[in-house]
Amino acid sequence: MLARPSGDTLALHHYPDAGTGPPAVILPAMGVPARYYKPFAVELGAAGFAVTAVDLRGNGASTPKPARATRYGYADLVDDVGAVREALESRRAGRPLLLVGHSLGGQVGLIHAATADPGVAGVVLVAVGIPYWRAYPGRRSVGILGMTQTIGAASAVLGVWPGWGFGGRQAGRLMTDWARTARRGGYGAADDAALARMTTPVLAVSVEGDTLVPAAVVDYTVGRVPAAPVERVHFTAADLGAPVDHFTWTRASRPIVERIQKFATGHAQLR
Numbered sequence: 001m002l003a004r005p006s007g008d009t010l011a012l013h014h015y016p017d018a019g020t021g022p023p024a025v026i027l028p029a030m031g032v033p034a035r036y037y038k039p040f041a042v043e044l045g046a047a048g049f050a051v052t053a054v055d056l057r058g059n060g061a062s063t064p065k066p067a068r069a070t071r072y073g074y075a076d077l078v079d080d081v082g083a084v085r086e087a088l089e090s091r092r093a094g095r096p097l098l099l100v101g102h103s104l105g106g107q108v109g110l111i112h113a114a115t116a117d118p119g120v121a122g123v124v125l126v127a128v129g130i131p132y133w134r135a136y137p138g139r140r141s142v143g144i145l146g147m148t149q150t151i152g153a154a155s156a157v158l159g160v161w162p163g164w165g166f167g168g169r170q171a172g173r174l175m176t177d178w179a180r181t182a183r184r185g186g187y188g189a190a191d192d193a194a195l196a197r198m199t200t201p202v203l204a205v206s207v208e209g210d211t212l213v214p215a216a217v218v219d220y221t222v223g224r225v226p227a228a229p230v231e232r233v234h235f236t237a238a239d240l241g242a243p244v245d246h247f248t249w250t251r252a253s254r255p256i257v258e259r260i261q262k263f264a265t266g267h268a269q270l271r
Contacts, residue, residue: 001061002087008072010080011061012087013053018045022121022270023088024098024260026053027081027105029127030178031168032247033060037102040250043257049098049264050091054084056105058171066171068159073173074108074187081112085119096121096270100260103127103213103246104178110225111191114198121269124260125204127246129217130224131178132185137216144182152179185220192224201229201270203263205256208236212246229267233259 002010013034024044026037034053041051055062057072057080064070085097097120101109106128113120129135133145147166155161155175163169186192204222206215215234222230237243240252249256264270 002083004057004080004083006072006076007064008057009063010057010084011055012084013041013055014091015041015045015051015053017042018051019048020050021048022050022096022098022264023092024049024051024100024124025081025084025088025109026051027099027101027109028054028056028059029103029105029247030056030170031059031163032102035060036247037250040253040257043253044100044260047257047261049260050095052084052088052091054080054105056080056108058174059168066160066169066174068172070160070171071173072171073177074111074181077104077108077174078111078115081109082116085112085116098122098124098260098264098270100124100126101128102250103129107181110195110202111187113200114194114225115191120200122201122203122264122267124263125202125218125221126256127207127210127213127218127249128204129213129221130185130187131182131213131217132220133182134185135217135220137214148179148182152176152182155179186224195224196226198225198228201231201263201267203231203233203260205259206234207240207244207246207249208234209244210246210249231263231266 099109106125155172206218
């Protein structure tokens with residue numbers, strides 16, 4: 001467990017059978033425990049990466065459990081990524097660090113890479129997107145606006161999001177931050193400016209069958225990092241060998257891992 005100054009703790013799950021290559025830190029989606037990514041982590045390890053999966057604050061084995069008294073939001077999760085990076089310094093032994101984020105985990109990893117001191121060599125985004133309502137195609141956009149703002153309003157009133165049908169139980173501030181990104185399409189002036197300047201290599205992956213973060217939303221998100229070298233890949237069910245969605249791609253991840261391996265070997269700072 002990694003202790004934070006706030007008294008909260010982060011659970012780090014190391015894979016002892018993983019490779020000895022670049023450390024890969026898996027940052028989960030909202031409400032998803034790190035253990036869910038074991039099949040993906042095993043594939044990454046077989047590809048040579050030294051894998052650590054992190055339970056985001058308040059999820060899995062990390063604390064605190066979301067309640068009215070919890071006050072953390074996006075900025076705190078971004079800071080947590082920095083703490084994880086520091087905790088892995090001895091394990092890294094000077095090797096480059098790759099952040100591998102899914103959904104919310106990818107968002108906070110991307111912001112960290114853009115705003116932190118040098119130390120992140122690359123960012124992989126799998127099914128990651130700012131849930132900006134205007135980025136969703138067709139009539140779906142209005143539904144996304146209504147859903148996100150209803151969740152944000154309920155979280156503000158209740159002080160916590162109970163997890164009614166979406167995202168699991170979460171801190172109220174985290175959900176109001178999330179709802180704000182859906183309404184405005186960004187993270188705030190400072191973070192958005194940092195993203196616009198970021199030059200860290202990015203691999204952005206979307207998957208067929210993902211209705212929560214469809215390809216158009218991934219495209220919108222990588223458009224926020226115009227200075228970064230971005231490799232954009234879309235996997236179909238045929239590519240993966242099975243139909244998948246926003247979550248189940250982890251069970252058919254070998255082609256994605258092969259693409260991550262190609263991304264890592266293609267950038268000198270990741271070798």
